[in-house]
Amino acid sequence: MTSTQKDQHGARSQCSQEADNPHRKAEKTYSCDECGKNFTRNYSLKTHQLIHSGVKPYSCGECGKSFNQAGGLKTHRLIHSGVKPYSCELCGKSFTRAGDLKKHRLIHSGVKPYRCELCGKSFTRAGDLKKHQLFHSGVKPYRCDECGKDFTQIRHLKTHQLIHSEVKPYSCDSCGKSFTHAGHLKTHQLIHSGFKPYSCDLCLKKHQLIHSGVKPYSCDECGKSFTQAGHLKTHQFIHSEVKPYNCDLCGKSFTQAGGLKTHQLIHSGVKPYSCDLCGKSFTRAGGLKKHQLIHSGIKEYICGSCGKAFAQNEHLQKHLVTHSGINVHSCDFCGKTFNDIQYRNIHLLIHTGNDVYCCDQCGQPFTTDAQLKQHVYPH
Structure with missing residues (x-):
C-alpha cells in the first residue's frame, strides 16, 4: 500500500469512526476574527461573517426588512403568513419557529439561572440578562431621529417610532379607540371587561395610603399635599409654567403627555363612556362619573x-x-x-x-x- 493510499484509508477510517460514533463532538477549528465565535465548518464561519459585513441581500417583499441569509428571510416570511405551527402545551401560545417555542418554555419551568449582580433580578435566558444590564450601564445607543430620545434597546426605539408615524392599526371593538401596538389594545380592553388579574403588594400598599389620609409630600409653592413623591413631582409642573406638549390641531399646550392625550379625544369625537340612564356620552370616565351625580339626586x-x-x-x-x-x-x-x-x-x-x-x-x-x-x- 502506497503512502497516498494509506492517507486515504486513514481518512476513510476516521470518517467511519465518526459515523459509528454520532455523539462525538466535532472540533470547532474555524474562528471569527470579529467576535471570536468558533465553528466546525469553514462554510458556517463564512455565513456567520455576513453579520459583521452589514450586507443584507435578502429583502422581504411584504415589509422591506432585509436579511443577510436566505434562511432568515424564509423564517421571517412566516410572520406575514400568520402560520404558527409550534404551540406551547402548557398555555397554548403559538410560535412561528421551534426555537421560539423552546425559549418560551423556560418561562413555565420557573428556572432563572442568570442573575444580575447589581440589583439581584433573575432571568431565564442569558440574552435577557445582557439586555437588562444595559439599564444599569446608562448606555443608550439607539436614538430617535424625530425627537432625539435615546433607548437602550433597538426594539424600544422601534416601538417608540410608531408614535411619530401616527399609524394605529389596532382598534377596540367596544369603543373604537385605536392603538399603535397590539399589547396596548389588549391592556385597554381590560377596562371594558372589569377584570383586574394582577395584584401587586407594593401597589396595594401605595393604594392604601389614599385611604389612610397620610400625605407626606407637600408642594413648597402652594402647600398642596400628596401621598406619593411622584404625584408631587407631576404637580410641580403646574407652577413651572412649562408646557412642552402641544396639540397639533388647536395649539393648546399641556404640562403632561397624559393631559395632551386626554385632550385629543375632544377632536377625535370618540366618547366611549356612556350613561346607562340617559345615554349621554363622554370622552373621559371622570366626566361620566360627574354626570351620574345628577341622576343620583x-x-x-x-x-x-x-x-x-x-x-x-x-x-x-x-x-x-x-x-x-x-x-x-x-x-x-x-x-x-x-x-x-x-x-x-x-x-x-x-x-x-x-x-x-x-x-x-x-x-x-x-x-x-x-x-x-x-x-x-x-x-
Whole structure:
C-alpha cells in the first residue's frame, strides 16, 4: 500500500469512526476574527461573517426588512403568513419557529439561572440578562431621529417610532379607540371587561395610603399635599409654567403627555363612556362619573349665601357668580351683561323671539319644555 493510499484509508477510517460514533463532538477549528465565535465548518464561519459585513441581500417583499441569509428571510416570511405551527402545551401560545417555542418554555419551568449582580433580578435566558444590564450601564445607543430620545434597546426605539408615524392599526371593538401596538389594545380592553388579574403588594400598599389620609409630600409653592413623591413631582409642573406638549390641531399646550392625550379625544369625537340612564356620552370616565351625580339626586355642594344645593362643584361655582355682582355673561346681539347664564338666555328671547327653557342645575338652555324635562328626568 502506497503512502497516498494509506492517507486515504486513514481518512476513510476516521470518517467511519465518526459515523459509528454520532455523539462525538466535532472540533470547532474555524474562528471569527470579529467576535471570536468558533465553528466546525469553514462554510458556517463564512455565513456567520455576513453579520459583521452589514450586507443584507435578502429583502422581504411584504415589509422591506432585509436579511443577510436566505434562511432568515424564509423564517421571517412566516410572520406575514400568520402560520404558527409550534404551540406551547402548557398555555397554548403559538410560535412561528421551534426555537421560539423552546425559549418560551423556560418561562413555565420557573428556572432563572442568570442573575444580575447589581440589583439581584433573575432571568431565564442569558440574552435577557445582557439586555437588562444595559439599564444599569446608562448606555443608550439607539436614538430617535424625530425627537432625539435615546433607548437602550433597538426594539424600544422601534416601538417608540410608531408614535411619530401616527399609524394605529389596532382598534377596540367596544369603543373604537385605536392603538399603535397590539399589547396596548389588549391592556385597554381590560377596562371594558372589569377584570383586574394582577395584584401587586407594593401597589396595594401605595393604594392604601389614599385611604389612610397620610400625605407626606407637600408642594413648597402652594402647600398642596400628596401621598406619593411622584404625584408631587407631576404637580410641580403646574407652577413651572412649562408646557412642552402641544396639540397639533388647536395649539393648546399641556404640562403632561397624559393631559395632551386626554385632550385629543375632544377632536377625535370618540366618547366611549356612556350613561346607562340617559345615554349621554363622554370622552373621559371622570366626566361620566360627574354626570351620574345628577341622576343620583345627591346635592352635596351648598351655596353659603342662599342655601341652594348642587350636584356638582362646577355648578355651584357658576351659581356663586350671581352673588358676586360681577356680570360675566354677555348678549351677542346688544352686549348687555348678566351674572347668571340663565338670565342671559331668557334675555335672548327679546332678540330671537324663541322660547328658551333653562336647567336650574347647570344653566343649559333648551328650545322646548319637553327637552328640558328629558334633560332633568331622563328616565
